[in-house]
Amino acid sequence: NAGVTQTPKFRILKIGQSMTLQCAQDMNHNYMYWYRQDPGMGLKLIYYSVGAGITDKGEVPNGYNVSRSTTEDFPLRLELAAPSQTSVYFCASSYSGGSSPLHFGNGTRLTVT
Amino acid sequence: AQTVTQSQPEMSVQEAETVTLSCTYDTSENNYYLFWYKQPPSRQMILVIRQEAYKQQNATENRFSVNFQKAAKSFSLKISDSQLGDTAMYFCAFMKRNAGNMLTFGGGTRLMVKP
Numbered sequence: 001n002a003g004v005t006q007t008p009k010f011r012i013l014k015i016g017q018s019m020t021l022q023c024a025q026d027m028n029h030n031y032m033y034w035y036r037q038d039p040g041m042g043l044k045l046i047y048y049s050v051g052a053g054i055t056d057k058g059e060v061p062n063g064y065n066v067s068r069s070t071t072e073d074f075p076l077r078l079e080l081a082a083p084s085q086t087s088v089y090f091c092a093s094s095y096s097g098g099s100s101p102l103h104f105g106n107g108t109r110l111t112v113t
Numbered sequence: 114a115q116t117v118t119q120s121q122p123e124m125s126v127q128e129a130e131t132v133t134l135s136c137t138y139d140t141s142e143n144n145y146y147l148f149w150y151k152q153p154p155s156r157q158m159i160l161v162i163r164q165e166a167y168k169q170q171n172a173t174e175n176r177f178s179v180n181f182q183k184a185a186k187s188f189s190l191k192i193s194d195s196q197l198g199d200t201a202m203y204f205c206a207f208m209k210r211n212a213g214n215m216l217t218f219g220g221g222t223r224l225m226v227k228p
Contacts, residue, residue, distance in 0.1 A: 033214075042117070042204050042220050042221050044218070094214045101160050106157055
């Protein structure tokens with residue numbers, strides 16, 4: 001199994017550009033999450049989804065959008081990129097909302113200049 | 114809202130020795146879970162150990178164990194017989210029960226294991 005796959009691994013954007021970070025999981029997990037990790041810091045939740053068609057904001061949602069049209073995919077959209085969005089982005093998934101362990105992707109390093 | 118604090122930005126330990134990483138948290142919840150995650154230079158987030166707040170017994174996973182003090186809201190990680198492969202960032206995390214598996218992370222502790 002591939003687990004949680006994130007693409008791309010690295011990306012450089014100019015201020016004002018847009019892009020979509022892709023995340024796919026093949027474990028039939030209901031719950032999916034997007035976190036960002038700023039340098040030297042812990043992860044902060046951007047958006048999450050408890051199932052296809054359902055999304056909700058996390059701690060730092062401004063500047064981002066998500067969709068969940070299928071169980072497998074949970075893309076994160078950045079509109080009008082800003083330098084403050086320079087970060088490493090992690091997608092994660094879990095089977096249920098109990099204390100099921102989160103499975104993380106390997107992250108996408110995004111630089112906005 | 115919950116907060117998680119890791120007061121040690123960096124630590125080092127000699128190979129084969131024992132090291133303890135500190136974590137405190139603040140919450141008004143009674144039912145929750147606590148986790149330690151390891152992030153090696155590869156960037157992968159790896160679950161090290163998990164503790165349910167309703168369990169008094171401290172969790173143990175091989176060389177990793179925790180000291181969970183619920184009243185003090187403290188959750189430290191002890192690594193015994195440290196190995197070079199333990200070199201990584203370590204994050205403490207809090208999850209409220211029945212809250213969609215959302216984790217609140219501490220700022221991390223960078224651990225260096227020296228040969």
